[in-house]
Structures are given as C-alpha cells and as structure tokens.
Amino acid sequence: xxxxxxxGGLSAYTQYQNLSTQSTKKSADATKTTATNDSGVSVEFxxxxxxxxEEAKGAETEAAEATQSSExxxxxxxxxxxxxxxxxxxxxxxxxxxxxxxxxxNLVNELLGGKNKTEGWSLAETYRKLSEAADPETIEQAKKDxxxxxxxxxxxxxxxxxxxxxxxxxxxxTKADEMIEAVKKGFKQATTAWGEDxxxxxxxxxxxxIKKLEEWRDGLKxxxxxxxAAAKTQxxxxxxxxxxxxxxxx
Numbered sequence: 208x209x210x211x212x213x214x215g216g217l218s219a220y221t222q223y224q225n226l227s228t229q230s231t232k233k234s235a236d237a238t239k240t241t242a243t244n245d246s247g248v249s250v251e252f253x254x255x256x257x258x259x260x261e262e263a264k265g266a267e268t269e270a271a272e273a274t275q276s277s278e279x280x281x282x283x284x285x286x287x288x289x290x291x292x293x294x295x296x297x298x299x300x301x302x303x304x305x306x307x308x309x310x311x312x313n314l315v316n317e318l319l320g321g322k323n324k325t326e327g328w329s330l331a332e333t334y335r336k337l338s339e340a341a342d343p344e345t346i347e348q349a350k351k352d353x354x355x356x357x358x359x360x361x362x363x364x365x366x367x368x369x370x371x372x373x374x375x376x377x378x379x380x381t382k383a384d385e386m387i388e389a390v391k392k393g394f395k396q397a398t399t400a401w402g403e404d405x406x407x408x409x410x411x412x413x414x415x416x417i418k419k420l421e422e423w424r425d426g427l428k429x430x431x432x433x434x435x436a437a438a439k440t441q442x443x444x445x446x447x448x449x450x451x452x453x454x455x456x457x
Contacts, residue, residue, distance in 0.1 A: 293374040300371050307359070314345070329402025353408055361408060365415035372420060383424030390416050 288296075315333060318340040328336070338346065352359045372386035394413045398405050 288374075288378055290377070293378065296374045297371060300367055300374075303367070314341075330400055331402045361411045361415050364412050365419060368412075368416045369419040369423070372416075373423065380424045380426075383420045387417050387420050390420070 315337060319336055351357050354360050355362065357363065368390065376382035376386055390413060397409070
C-alpha cells in the first residue's frame, strides 16, 4: 500500500507539471495547492514549491531555445549545411566517381581483353591502346566528357573536388590549406599511378581546384565550423583527388 501511495504521489506530481488531469484548490491559509490523480491520491504543493517548479520549467525552455539557436548559428556559418548534408554529399560524389571508374574498367575489359592482356602496362599505355581500339562513337563521347562544359571537364571536375574538400573540412575555410595539400598529394599519387606525366587537362583541373580553395579560404576565413580530424580528412580527399585525375583523363 505504501508503495502504491508513493507511486500515486509521483503520478500526481507529474500530472500537475504536464497540466493534464489536474484539480487544484486553495487550502485554508492559501499557501498550498493540491493535485489529484485518477486513483484519488492527492499531493499538496506549497507556493514555494510551485514557484520553484515554474522556474525550473522556464530554465528548461531557455536551455532548449539556446540549443536551437546555437544549432541554427552553426548551420548558417557552415553555408547552411548540416553534418548530415555533408555526409550525403560526400557519399554521392564518391558514388559518381566510382561509377565512372567502373565504366572505364568495363570498357578496358571489353576492348582490350581485360587484365591478362593489359598486365604489366602502365595506365597511360593502357589508355593509349584503348583509344586505338575504341570505335568512333566512344571516342566522340569521350571528347564531349572532357570538353570545357563536359561532365569530366576542368570546371565540373574541379567543382566536385572543391565541394568534396569543403564537406570533408566541415565547411571550415580555416582548413583550406590542409585541403590544398591533400589535392597536391593526390595529384602526385595519380601521376605515379599513370606512369608518366599526366595530360594537360589534369594539371588544369588541379590548378582550378586549388584556386577555388584559395578563394574560399581568403573570402570566408572568419567563418568557423565543427572540427574534423585532419588526417582522416586529408586521406579521404587525397584518394578522391587521385581517382578524379585518372577518371578525367580516361
């Protein structure tokens, strides 16, 4: 019975706070208020207790509003993107790139007989052979892809790399220099994988990407966003940059 009484008392208190199933009355000296729950258990609250409860409720409301304001400010500082937005962008860009790389691999397998025939060749040699074996329609499509307004031309490829860098940095322009170093590192790794100097379009792409990052850094250097682990950020962008250079020259 005692346990039921305690439970009933807590239930009555909760119902009072939530403004549900309440009945209030003033005591003889007008210093207490009574809340009664459905089971008939009543708990009396002094004016001081009621005031404390109201103050606590007000503090909770202020804290919630402050949190919402902080989150809104952080979103505004990061260009209106949340971390979920950035994660989705990174995933989408990686999927686009992987699909293009797979498309080129399928073309190699189809035209050159796959790994057995190309084993020992550098990537540069592989794609030279590929261009010799490709039909006119394939060659024409490749030219369109790397044209000035093409999907894998300098502008669109550098823009994707720039957006990837911003997302990986948490939209924090103070990390632009780290992103620039990662882009340069990816270019060097791509050159090694290619087996010789990369085509001119690759150099133009990296220059355009770095220019975008420098302008972002210099124009928004007073902005701030959530911190990212530098090593993870650089590794991810380096890998993405390497794939982009190779995909763009394919």
